[in-house]
Amino acid sequence: MSDPPPVPGLFTLVLHTHLPWLAHHGRWPVGEEWLYQSWSASYLPLIRVLRTLAAENRRHLITLGITPVVAAQLDDPYCLQGMHHWLANWQLRALEAASTRVASGTSPASEPNALRQFGTREYAEADRELGEFDTLWRHGASPLVRELLDGEVIELLGGPLAHPFQPLLNPRLREFALREGLADAQARFAHTPTGIWAPECAYAPGMEVGYAAAGVGHFMVDGPSLRGDTALGRPVADSDVVAFGRDLQVSYRVWSPRSGYPGHAAYRDFHTYDHATGLKPARVTGRNVPSDDKAPYDPARADAAVDVHVADFVETVRQRLSAESARIGRPAHVVAAFDTELFGHWWYEGPLWLERVLRALPAAGIRVGTLSDAISDGYVGSPVELPASSWGSGKDWQVWSGEKVADLVQLNSEVVESALSTVDKALAHGASLGSPVSRDFVADQILRETLLTVSSDWPFMVSKDSAADYARYRAHLHAHATREIAAAVASGRHEQAQRLAQGWNRADGLFGALDARRLPAP
Numbered sequence: 001m002s003d004p005p006p007v008p009g010l011f012t013l014v015l016h017t018h019l020p021w022l023a024h025h026g027r028w029p030v031g032e033e034w035l036y037q038s039w040s041a042s043y044l045p046l047i048r049v050l051r052t053l054a055a056e057n058r059r060h061l062i063t064l065g066i067t068p069v070v071a072a073q074l075d076d077p078y079c080l081q082g083m084h085h086w087l088a089n090w091q092l093r094a095l096e097a098a099s100t101r102v103a104s105g106t107s108p109a110s111e112p113n114a115l116r117q118f119g120t121r122e123y124a125e126a127d128r129e130l131g132e133f134d135t136l137w138r139h140g141a142s143p144l145v146r147e148l149l150d151g152e153v154i155e156l157l158g159g160p161l162a163h164p165f166q167p168l169l170n171p172r173l174r175e176f177a178l179r180e181g182l183a184d185a186q187a188r189f190a191h192t193p194t195g196i197w198a199p200e201c202a203y204a205p206g207m208e209v210g211y212a213a214a215g216v217g218h219f220m221v222d223g224p225s226l227r228g229d230t231a232l233g234r235p236v237a238d239s240d241v242v243a244f245g246r247d248l249q250v251s252y253r254v255w256s257p258r259s260g261y262p263g264h265a266a267y268r269d270f271h272t273y274d275h276a277t278g279l280k281p282a283r284v285t286g287r288n289v290p291s292d293d294k295a296p297y298d299p300a301r302a303d304a305a306v307d308v309h310v311a312d313f314v315e316t317v318r319q320r321l322s323a324e325s326a327r328i329g330r331p332a333h334v335v336a337a338f339d340t341e342l343f344g345h346w347w348y349e350g351p352l353w354l355e356r357v358l359r360a361l362p363a364a365g366i367r368v369g370t371l372s373d374a375i376s377d378g379y380v381g382s383p384v385e386l387p388a389s390s391w392g393s394g395k396d397w398q399v400w401s402g403e404k405v406a407d408l409v410q411l412n413s414e415v416v417e418s419a420l421s422t423v424d425k426a427l428a429h430g431a432s433l434g435s436p437v438s439r440d441f442v443a444d445q446i447l448r449e450t451l452l453t454v455s456s457d458w459p460f461m462v463s464k465d466s467a468a469d470y471a472r473y474r475a476h477l478h479a480h481a482t483r484e485i486a487a488a489v490a491s492g493r494h495e496q497a498q499r500l501a502q503g504w505n506r507a508d509g510l511f512g513a514l515d516a517r518r519l520p521a522p
Contacts, residue, residue, distance in 0.1 A: 004365040007318050008325040010379055011361060011368050014220060014246075014337040016065040016197045017043070018163060020457040021072070023079050024507040025474060030467040035073055036086035042344035043074065044129055044137070045351035047144050053358055054153045061358055063370045064340075065157035065197035065220075066145065068184045069455075072510040075140035075188065083137075087130045093277045094122035100276075107292045109282035110274045114296035118281040121299065142188040149191045155370035157220070158185040158193030161511055162451035165400040167204035167388065168409065169454060170416050172520045177451055178214050180514055187513060195219060195371055199456045200400065201246075201391035208236040208243075218242040218371055220337060222391035231324040231332040232381035233374055242380055244371055246337040246391070253316050255338055261313075262347035263287065266305040268297050270346055280348075306349050310356045314364050321366065333379035335371075392460070405459040408475055412454045415479045419450040422486040423516050442494075443516035445501035446485050448508055453478040481508070 022035045053061055073079045097119025100112050108114060136144060148154045160166065160177035161184065169177070178196075186192040195218040196211070203221055211219060223230050223245045230245035254261050261267075265284050272282040272291040282294035283302070317334060324332035343350030361368050369377070392399035401409055423443045453475055461471035481504045488497035 004363075006365040006367070007321050009321040009331040009367070010333050010374055010377065011317050011321065011366050012063055012244075012333065012335045012371055012374060013061075013358075013368070014063045014065065014157070014197070014244075014335060014371065015046075015340040015343070016067075016157075016220075016337065017070050017340040018065075018067040018197075018199075019070055019073070019341070020455055020474070021069050021162065021452055021508065021510060023073055023076060023082075023510075025477075026470065030470040032079075032082055033086075035079065036083055038341050038345045039074070039083055040087060040090065040129055041348070042341050042351070043141070044132060045344045046340060046354070047136075047141075047148075048132065049351050049355045049358075050148055050153055051144075052355065054148065054151055058358070059152045060155070060369045060373055061153055063155040063157060063195070063372075064145075064148075065159065066141075066185075067159045067163050067197070067199075068161050068181045068511065069163055071141065071145075071184065071188055075142050076510070080138065080140060084130075084133060087126060087133055091123060091126035091130060093279060094119050094126050097274065097277045097279055097281070098123050107272065107274075107282060107294050109272065109294055109296040110276075111296075115274060115277075115281055118279065118297060119277070122279055146189045146191070149189055155195070155372050156185065156189065156191055156193045157195045157197045157371075158182050159196050159199060161514065162455050163199045163457065164451065164454045165200055165202055165397075165456040165459070166198060166207065167202050167397060168401060168412070170420065171210075172420060172522065173416055173447075173450070173454075175210055175214070176447070176519050178210065178216075180511070180518065182214060182216075184511060184513065200460070201225070202389070202397065202400070202456075203243075203386055204388050205237070205386065208239040208241040211241045212239050216241065218244060218375060220244055220246065220335075221386065221389060222246050222395055223248040224395040225386055225389040226384065230335060231328050232379055233333065233371075234381050234384040236384060236386055238383070242375060243384070243386060244333075244335050244374070247320065247334050250313075250316055250320050250334055251336045251338065253313060254336070255342055261309045261353070262342070262350070264305050264309070266298065266301040268302065268348035269294055270348075302349050303352075306353050306356060310353060310360050313357055314360050314366065317361065317366055318364060328381075331379070333374050393463075399463040400456055400459045402463060404463050408459050408462065408472070411475060411479055415450055415453050415482050418486050419446050419482050420519075420522075422446060422489050423519060424522055426489060427517065427519075437517060440516055442485060442489060442497045442501045444514050445505055445508075446482055446489075447516050447519065448511060448514055449478045449481040449485070449504060451511075452508060453482060478508070 097115050100115050160181040198219050201222045221243045226245040230247045233242040233244045236243050269282045269284045272294050274281050283297045285295045426443045458471040458475040462468045485500045
């Protein structure tokens with residue numbers, strides 16, 4: 001059988017890996033459990049898929065964004081220990097399900113025979129992940145990611161520390177967070193990203209100047225930022241910095257609230273729990289089927305659905321590349337972009353779909369490559385003036401600056417102003433002593449807590465009414481930490497400031513290389 005004819009153009013899959021800093025800040029229903037669920041369901045399987053494909057000599061598979069705050073947690077000794085405990089507990093819960101003799105709920109999926117079958121499979125999966133974690137992950141994610149980078153299996157996208165919504169951030173702190181974030185990636189992975197996933201794909205005119213100065217050559221925006229014309233990367237304004245737009249027609253084929261693949265009746269249902277074990281033994285069954293009526297999960301049925309959706313996606317990409325290439329009169333570029341956590345955490349079958357689709361695309365004559373490949377191979381069009389935008393509701397800034405979060409916007413402004421003023425005075429005092437300024441642990445912690453205060457996650461969660469109370473608590477907690485340390489410094493209570501900084505650092509000790517001396521001058 002002859003190979004299919006090549007399809008014009010290039011396809012790029014971009015994954016954005018991000019969670020807020022969760023270590024030491026609650027467990028359930030929001031907190032560390034969120035980290036461990038995503039780690040076990042998404043991050044471990046994704047690395048497994050990429051290593052499997054790399055062993056087949058496949059290269060330039062995806063462009064993978066990993067935010068510094070996720071990288072910090074996946075390397076953190078406390079989180080590594082917590083993850084090991086979580087995996088062991090998952091195995092125990094699966095064993096309980098496999099041994100059940102009585103119904104633990106009213107749904108068909110929680111009937112004893114169905115739950116025993118499900119628990120047996122779940123036990124084997126937990127056992128595999130425990131083995132992989134012990135073998136590959138006990139020194140953190142960085143060695144695994146570096147291996148994929150060294151082998152040119154992936155391209156890495158970086159980002160600023162703690163994922164702030166950059167357009168609303170003081171320019172000095174914006175520059176500091178970005179430069180420190182890129183340096184953090186270099187320290188962990190021995191690779192400095194030349195591209196970034198800007199938090200929330202948020203852009204304000206002029207930000208490309210800061211990107212260029214920091215060595216960033218390309219970044220992601222949502223499709224509407226390019227008015228839907230995403231067939232080529234576009235240099236922004238007068239810069240050489242290229243914006244790539246997410247192709248919504250292709251991306252929404254996978255992740256659409258109304259028609260995306262994860263809602264198929266055969267796939268595991270994310271929302272339905274067996275409450276005795278905390279496992280998810282049901283399949284979607286139907287969009288309007290209540291949890292108590294969900295059918296038991298059937299792996300063979302789900303596997304067949306994956307094949308159908310792989311074929312559908314490949315055909316969607318093929319048609320889109322052909323149509324866009326014909327429209328612009330040259331080979332086009334199609335970018336599908338998603339949160340990494342979709343694959344496994346939200347959509348249990350997602351990692352299997354990824355593995356199969358990354359084999360099926362080239363088999364269908366579709367070239368797969370990274371964003372860097374797109375630039376080097378000339379998939380770049382004419383310059384564009386980008387509007388203020390994001391990938392949030394309305395594609396503007398309302399999720400992070402709207403009426404629902406006006407109090408957090410004000411809080412952020414006040415905390416940043418106080419923090420910068422305190423750090424400036426501390427550094428100026430050190431410089432006035434006439435000797436080289438030594439590193440200031442207290443100033444470092446003030447900036448660390450400030451960056452955690454302005455994380456874009458908190459207003460997002462409030463605007464979307466998703467664990468909004470937790471989000472407000474976290475924003476105000478980090479704001480309090482910043483203010484408390486800064487007030488001690490301002491009043492000359494330096495020993496107390498040191499004690500406070502040390503106390504907060506025990507919970508928020510991420511980004512150990514953060515150095516306040518690198519804060520841009522006022």
